[in-house]
Amino acid sequence: MxxxxxxxxxxxxxxxxxxxxxxxxxxxxxxxxxxxxxxxxxxxxxxxxxxxxxxxxxxxxxxxxxxxxxxxxxxxxxxxxxxxxxxxxxxxxxxxxxxxxxxxxxxxxxxxxxxxxxxxxxxxxxxxxxxxxxxxxxxxxxxxxxxxxxxxxxxxxxxxxxxxxxxxxxxxxxxxxxxxxxxxxSLFTFNMPKEPVKALMGVSVPNATVKVIGTKLVQSGPLLITHWGMSGPAILKTSAWGARELAEKNYHFTAQINWLADKKEEALREELSHFITENGKRQIKNKNPFGLPQRLWDFLLEKVEISAIKPWMELGKKDKNRLVNVLINDQYQVAGKTTFKExxxxxxxxxxxxxxxxxxxxxxxxxxxxxxxxxxxxxxxxxxxxxxxxxxxxxxxxxx
Missing domain, CATH: 3.50.50.60 (FAD/NAD(P)-binding domain)
Structure with a gap:
């Protein structure tokens, strides 16, 4: 025509x-x-x-x-x-x-x-x-x-x-x-107004797994801690797949973070035992076995009340349980979202x-x-x- x-x-x-x-x-x-x-x-x-x-x-x-x-x-x-x-x-x-x-x-x-x-x-x-x-x-x-x-x-x-x-x-x-x-x-970050983790703004983890408690939502990828909560591809992907579900919750829910991505508890415990055998005399603070950013490692130790200056060999069974749990089942309360207007x-x-x-x-x-x-x-x-x-x-x- x-x-x-x-x-x-x-x-x-x-x-x-x-x-x-x-x-x-x-x-x-x-x-x-x-x-x-x-x-x-x-x-x-x-x-x-x-x-x-x-x-x-x-x-x-x-x-x-x-x-x-x-x-x-x-x-x-x-x-x-x-x-x-x-x-x-x-x-x-x-x-x-x-x-x-x-x-x-x-x-x-x-x-x-x-x-x-x-x-x-x-x-x-x-x-x-x-x-x-x-x-x-x-x-x-x-x-x-x-x-x-x-x-x-x-x-x-x-x-x-x-x-x-x-x-x-x-x-x-x-x-x-x-x-x-x-x-x-659909693409938004998680606001965590009452969570102390915000003090770590700028810290990023190359691969973490994010789950929303009470749903089937789970995504992995880089995660960034911001001054309002959490962002990065792992969070944004979770927000995209959960757009309607999270809207229905009015953006109030619990996010579970596995800081070691897809690492399972059994493998983590085995790795931790082997590490302690090799590095028992080293201070927990100074020898981080999982490659996490130092500020995050310090924060997690403090969160589960493990003395950072204690040598690895003195880590008791309860401390090990708390450490394993915070590494793979860490939880944060989300209350709101931030969208990138542009x-x-x-x-x-x-x-x-x-x-x-x-x-x-x-x-x-x-x-x-x-x-x-x-x-x-x-x-x-x-x-x-x-x-x-x-x-x-x-x-x-x-x-x-």
Whole structure:
């Protein structure tokens, strides 16, 4: 269709990729992006500490979908059409080389999110995508051959408005017949206002296991102690998988920490006995057998009332039991959460039952397509939400 008019609502990662895809697949179409604020690609700018965690080195769709608490099965159809490898190829063919870090997160080699922004901006400009800033769409109506957006006609509309913290942010989509899954925060840190562990802010453990008592939630990974409680991938993954469950608890629960990740009690006791045999005369404070940060080790000893200056050989049975318990069954009271406003991710959004994931087209409003976090899709931390944005944006932009 040579006179095809396409509107993309939302100037974030998914919106830009959808607009670029639409213009690439339909070169003669008029493609316009409508962004309600004065900033484009705001999340891209701040993500990954300003480096932009573009994707995750997980090339097989069957493995990739395991990192999405919501939408995993549906996303399989999308990742089969535009995969992690396709993302890497897309950026590298446009001069943006990506690198893989030890935890498989992928960043531009420049370590600067502006590199990704410049690439997307340059590509949209080259293709002739029209960008409209400070342009909020107030009214969208379905008409016989398409839609009117504040009175302007478009044949197709791609919605890439991102998540909204409140149901009210989706009302306009409800009016078009869509069911909305109530939004709740998905990636958040644990506040522990009454826990002394906050005094260790800045201390990190490379691999810890987090459980939420009374649930089946359990995740492992790096853990960071902050001035308000705990953060890091182990905490964020727990928050993502438990988004709805923890919201129902009003973010008040007990977190159990295994500071030695997946180490079991029997193996730990054996290791401890062997260590004491070898280092019996050394002071407990000065010889830490588990590689924990010294400040954390001192804190845990004090918590279970073990004298730090006592030699290991004088550690009694009760002390051993307390030490083993605090290392693998440490508990903290969580009372609240902190979300990263710049990297805010919600679970909730347009019901997945109303979207055809082979095309990203609405099944209740033909001609309307979706991309990114406006859907009830979200991934854990590590580049997965951006990969969903690139893939759903690409597929939506084909306008099948």
């Amino acid at each position: 040579s006179n095809l008019k396409v509107a993309v609502i939302g100037g974030g990662a998914a919106g830009f990729f959808a607009a670029i895809s639409a213009k690439s697949h339909h070169p003669k179409a008029q493609v316009q992006v409508f962004e309600k604020t004065s900033k484009l690609l705001a999340k891209v700018k701040v993500s990954g500490g300003g480096r932009c965690n573009v994707t995750h080195a997980c090339p097989k769709p069957a493995e990739l979908i395991k990192f999405y608490p919501r939408g995993s099965k549906k996303l399989r159809k999308v990742f089969d059409q535009f995969s992690v490898n396709d993302t890497i190829d897309w950026y590298e063919s446009r001069g943006v080389e990506l690198k893989t870090e030890a935890d498989n997160r992928m960043f531009p080699v420049t370590d600067n999110s502006q590199t990704i922004i410049d690439c997307l901006m340059a590509e949209s400009k080259r293709l002739g995508v029209q960008i409209n800033l400070n342009t909020a769409i107030r009214q969208i109506e379905k008409v016989a051959t398409g839609f009117t957006l504040d009175g302007a006609f478009f044949n197709k509309v791609i919605v890439a408005t991102g998540g909204s913290p409140k149901l009210a942010g989706f009302e306009w989509l409800q009016k078009l017949g869509h069911t909305i899954e109530s939004p709740v925060p 990297e805010f991710v919600t679970c909730g959004g347009v019901s997945l039952s109303q979207v055809d994931f082979k095309s990203m087209q609405s099944t209740v409003c033909p001609g309307l397509y979706f991309a990114g976090e406006v859907l009830d899709v979200d991934g854990v931390t590590g580049g997965f939400n951006f990969q969903a944005a690139w893939s759903t944006g690409f597929v939506a932009g084909r306008l099948l």
